[in-house]
Amino acid sequence: MSTTDVTRRTNATKKSKKREDSEKDANKKIRRSRRREARQRQRIITIVAFVFSFVLLYSATRPKRSSNLGIDSARYQRGKALREAALRKMSVGKDNAEGAISFFRNKMRGAKKKATDALDGVKTTSAGMRYLDPRQLPPLPGEPDERYEGKGKKRFRGVGDDEWRSEAASNPRRRMGPKVDYTKHDYEYPDLVYEPPNDGSYPPLENMSDIFEVWGQDDLDSPPDTIVEVLQHFDYQDPKQVEAAIKYRDLELPFKMYNVPEVMEAGLKWTDEYVSSYFDGTNNDNVPPSRGQCQRSVDHFFAFHRPDKWDTRLLGPPPSTDVDWTFEKWAQHAVYADEVALPINKHHYYWQSGVPREERLQKRKHWTFVSRDLPSFSSPDPTFFGFNPPEQKGIQCRFGERGVTAATHYDGGRNMIAMMTGAKRYILSPPNACPKLGVVTSHRHPSYRHSMLNFGRVTLLDMEDTGIEMSEREREWLRVSGEAPTLSTVLKAGEVLYVPSHWFHYIISLQKSAQCNTRSGIHKEGNPYFGGLKEVVECVGEGDD
Numbered sequence: 001m002s003t004t005d006v007t008r009r010t011n012a013t014k015k016s017k018k019r020e021d022s023e024k025d026a027n028k029k030i031r032r033s034r035r036r037e038a039r040q041r042q043r044i045i046t047i048v049a050f051v052f053s054f055v056l057l058y059s060a061t062r063p064k065r066s067s068n069l070g071i072d073s074a075r076y077q078r079g080k081a082l083r084e085a086a087l088r089k090m091s092v093g094k095d096n097a098e099g100a101i102s103f104f105r106n107k108m109r110g111a112k113k114k115a116t117d118a119l120d121g122v123k124t125t126s127a128g129m130r131y132l133d134p135r136q137l138p139p140l141p142g143e144p145d146e147r148y149e150g151k152g153k154k155r156f157r158g159v160g161d162d163e164w165r166s167e168a169a170s171n172p173r174r175r176m177g178p179k180v181d182y183t184k185h186d187y188e189y190p191d192l193v194y195e196p197p198n199d200g201s202y203p204p205l206e207n208m209s210d211i212f213e214v215w216g217q218d219d220l221d222s223p224p225d226t227i228v229e230v231l232q233h234f235d236y237q238d239p240k241q242v243e244a245a246i247k248y249r250d251l252e253l254p255f256k257m258y259n260v261p262e263v264m265e266a267g268l269k270w271t272d273e274y275v276s277s278y279f280d281g282t283n284n285d286n287v288p289p290s291r292g293q294c295q296r297s298v299d300h301f302f303a304f305h306r307p308d309k310w311d312t313r314l315l316g317p318p319p320s321t322d323v324d325w326t327f328e329k330w331a332q333h334a335v336y337a338d339e340v341a342l343p344i345n346k347h348h349y350y351w352q353s354g355v356p357r358e359e360r361l362q363k364r365k366h367w368t369f370v371s372r373d374l375p376s377f378s379s380p381d382p383t384f385f386g387f388n389p390p391e392q393k394g395i396q397c398r399f400g401e402r403g404v405t406a407a408t409h410y411d412g413g414r415n416m417i418a419m420m421t422g423a424k425r426y427i428l429s430p431p432n433a434c435p436k437l438g439v440v441t442s443h444r445h446p447s448y449r450h451s452m453l454n455f456g457r458v459t460l461l462d463m464e465d466t467g468i469e470m471s472e473r474e475r476e477w478l479r480v481s482g483e484a485p486t487l488s489t490v491l492k493a494g495e496v497l498y499v500p501s502h503w504f505h506y507i508i509s510l511q512k513s514a515q516c517n518t519r520s521g522i523h524k525e526g527n528p529y530f531g532g533l534k535e536v537v538e539c540v541g542e543g544d545d
Contacts (some may be wrong), residue, residue, distance in 0.1 A: 133316040134471035136452045138440050141480065148445045150311025158296045158321025160329075161347060168336040178338040178402065178511040179221045182423035183492045186226045189233045194244040196232075196251050200529035203254055203428075204230050209458045209482030211427065217456030218300075218344050220402060220510055229256075231489050236260045236496075242384065245498075249387075249414075252500035252527040254428060256491065260418070264494045266373040267420040270514055272331040275399075278369045279327035279353070290368045292353035292397075294325035300344040301454050303407040309446035319452075320350070327351060327399075334401035334512040341402070348404050355395040370395055370516060374418065377518045385416040385496065391521030398516075400424060400509030408437055408506035409450040410536065413519025415499040422513025423492040427455065427506035428499065429484050432531030434539035436484035437504055438477040441540045449540050455506055458482040491515075502526060502536045 139146055168174070196202060215224055232248060232255040234241040248255045277283040278290045295302070303319040310318045325333075330351045342348070355370050360378045371378035376385045377395050386392055393413060400422070410431070417426075429437060438453040458478050460468055470478070490510065491497045499505055501523040526532020 134473040136315050136447070137438060137471075137473050137477055138442070138445075140473065140476050141435060146442065148314070148442045150309060150314045150444075150446070152307050152310035152312070152318075152446065155307050156310070156318045156321045158323045160294070160296055160323040160325050160349070164333060164336055167340065168332070171336070171339050173339045176339060179341055180223060180511075182223075182490055182510045185223065185490075187490070188226050188228045190230060192234070192241070192244070193232060194240070194247075196244070196248045196253055198251055198527075198529075202232075203487050205430070205485035205487055207482060208427070208429070208455060208484045208486040211486050211488045212456060212459050215488070216459060217405065217508060218403070221341055227490055229489055230487055231256050231497075233258060236384075246384075249498055249500075252414075252523055252525075252530070252532070254487075254489075254500060254503065255498050256489065257496040257498075258494060260494065260496055262374055262376055263418045263420060263496060266418075267493045267514075269373060270420050272328070272335075275369075275514070276326070276328040276331060283369075286365075287372065288366060288368050290353055290355075290370065292327060292351055292399075294323050294327075294330045295320045295350045295352070296323045297348050297350070297404075299346070300348045300403040301405050301407070302348075302350055303452045304409055304447060304450040306446040306448075309444065315446070323349070325349065330399070330401075331512075334399070337402040338512050344403055349401060350404050351399040353397045353399075355397075357392055357394040359394070360389070360392065370397055374516060377416070377418070377516065385418070386518050386520055388414070388520035391519075393519055395516050395518050397514070400507075400513045400515070402509060402511050404509040405454070405456070406507040407451050407453065408439075408455065408504045410434075410502050410504045411499070411519060412501055412522045412533070414501050414521060414523055415517055415519050417491065417497045417499060417515060417517040419491045419493050419495055419497075420514040420516065421493050423490055423510045424513055424515060425488060425490050425508040425510055426497060426499075427486055427488055427508070429486050429504040429506075430530035431502040431504075431526055431533075432535045433484045433486075433504065434531075434536055436480050438481055439504075439540055443541060451504075453477055453481060455481060500526065500530075502532055503530075 193202070215227075232245075234245040234255060234257050236242060236257045237259045245255055245257060278287065279292050281289045283289070297320045301319070305319055307318065312318070330349055333349050336342070337348070353370075355368060355378065359367060359371055360380050364372070367378065374395065376383040379386055380389055382389060391413070408427070408429070438451045440447045440450060440452065442448060453474070455478075457468070457470070457474075458481060461475065461478055461482070489497065493513075522533065524533040526535070
């Protein structure tokens with residue numbers, strides 16, 4: 001056999017061997033692929049079987065539900081009875097009562113028709129105060145907890161009205177300001193006590209009902225001739241008084257500061273034109289624009305809620321809606337509200353804004369006007385007002401108009417509240433008063449750790465022919481709240497109020513106002529006589545700040 005034949009045969013053998021090896025590799029890959037697919041199918045089958053088993057087990061063990069409503073059947077029946085009983089009592093006339101019942105029934109049936117405003121259909125009594133749906137209130141003391149499993153939406157949008165513009169233009173009191181200017185009213189302050197008493201005697205507290213008997217919540221045009229203050233009132237320019245204030249702060253006792261230069265300077269700066277230029281983006285000084293949001297309520301009462309959890313089928317219309325007003329338009333309405341002494345049953349508007357906590361760590365050229373005008377609130381270094389910068393959660397600003405009333409709530413952080421313009425009345429209650437304030441304790445409820453109660457109504461409980469009807473649940477909660485230990489103080493332009501951790505505050509805008517606050521971390525222990533985190537947790541459970 002020639003060399004050529006040997007070479008040819010050798011090459012043929014090698015090629016045959018390569019083909020065999022290649023076929024073996026291909027078969028191995030196919031087998032591996034099939035085994036991998038089989039394992040994946042097995043995983044899928046296992047997961048599906050697990051999910052199916054879990055659903056069956058959950059369906060077998062969960063309580064019975066009323067169809068489509070996501071609440072216990074017993075609670076639904078009870079809530080329905082309370083709601084319809086209250087609606088029958090509403091003193092709005094037969095036609096309006098029937099309209100309100102029809103509105104709620106349509107909601108419960110899942111009516112497809114959408115209103116232009118989430119607050120359309122909300123009824124008020126003949127005395128002009130919104131009817132409070134009993135479903136929005138927590139169980140009374142001693143009653144079993146009620147489970148809430150509602151689902152809302154990202155936000156509730158509303159429509160602002162313009163009917164007030166013509167009245168504002170023709171108002172005879174135009175440009176005359178509020179009927180009572182609380183920044184210039186007469187006040188009586190307590191004698192200074194440089195060493196704070198730590199025996200429960202300060203601050204002096206009264207029953208809430210007594211507080212509002214002396215000066216009604218909505219009596220904005222007829223306050224006492226002299227408003228008697230009970231909180232210590234320290235001069236920020238006096239080092240000795242600042243030292244005393246720090247002692248009160250360390251004991252978690254509320255007090256006020258006055259004569260604060262940056263707050264007074266901001267008050268002079270913050271004209272409507274100045275503030276509007278930063279919110280509306282018309283400023284020309286290279287300061288970053290600020291963001292804010294206008295909210296509308298059918299009357300003067302605003303209650304905190306999380307829109308994503310506010311289920312209108314379960315709770316009725318939300319307490320407020322977002323409207324697309326500019327700050328300029330809000331300010332014009334707030335001026336109008338002062339000039340005409342806006343009644344409490346009319347639409348009220350509220351503007352809020354915030355500064356993120358990260359802003360204080362940026363270069364000053366990136367600060368918004370609030371941080372620039374309130375450096376002690378935004379400083380990365382400790383100050384009297386921002387005394388724990390690492391725990392600072394930014395700056396929150398609230399611009400209120402006459403009559404706007406914010407439902408009671410607490411903040412975990414130690415709160416310094418500065419009033420740049422106007423005045424607000426603060427109703428404070430200590431942490432250990434929590435069980436008497438009607439605070440929502442269900443974690444899933446949209447108003448968790450807040451109250452929905454309008455405390456101004458505590459004075460109506462024993463009156464006859466008020467024209468205002470309440471559900472039994474609201475009436476009983478107001479009786480309980482009327483005994484809550486409380487103090488009242490007016491915070492006016494140029495002053496700063498210290499609200500200790502977990503103290504409840506209920507706020508009434510006495511006139512057009514601008515207020516900003518910053519919080520400096522949680523004081524868990526609180527004060528031994530007034531309570532702290534422990535008492536609040538016992539009342540509402542664990543929650544975020």
